[in-house]
Amino acid sequence: MKYLSIIFQSLKSPWYYWYQGRKLVAICGMGLGMAVTGLFIGLTAGLSLFPLVLALAFDHLLIVFVVLYLILRFSLPAYLPIALADWFMVKQLVLIALPGILITRVCTLGVVTLAERDFDCAD
Template sequence: MKSMWRAFALDKLDRFKSPWFYWHTGRKRVAIASLIVSTLAMWTAFVLAAGFSLWSIIIAVLLDAVGFWLALAYLLFLRSHLPGFTGLQSIADFFIVNQLAIPLLIGFFATRAATYWVAKACGHLPPNPKPPDEPPP
């Protein structure tokens, strides 16, 4: 039962590609349109409603998964060099979480959802491989 659910979930998640997948496979119109749609959606939701920085939205949309590595690099390398007694470390932590980590996490999924919808509207979804009827020997 678990393996069937895992296969189903991975099959569905595989269809949610990054805009850069469409950019590098020659479908630049899908990539640019999905980046614009996800930027506008996140700008409306975060900048206007929640008071996030516009730069964090742009970084979240353009960097995609690279932003996770930036946040991890801060946590592992840079954070230990900031003095905690002056309050600088807590200010930097607050800034990284609110202006980088939260928009990156939500942007990761929002960008992929927007890319899926744009690709579906343009008729450029990647093929869904059908599993064979027989198990391998």
């Protein structure tokens, strides 16, 4: 469990590296993440671009949106089409976009690890 906590702490958004001044690492991480996530979406959802755009553009906001939906879902009035909203949340956001965020962060971690290793070899 300790190692899992360390791994999740090191999974940072590409935007973190962008604002830290490591723009090449951020761009490479986003590009690799977009390619792998696009392959994942192509295999699971028939290449729907909606979750791919959500996963890349709204990295943190998407997680907050899902949590807020889960909190507010049971206080919604009964006359609203809750089944349709649940279907949209599960199919588009939970099953596709959230794994896309994780894939993008893992790819960015790989790019950072390779960049640091290459930088250390150059010294």
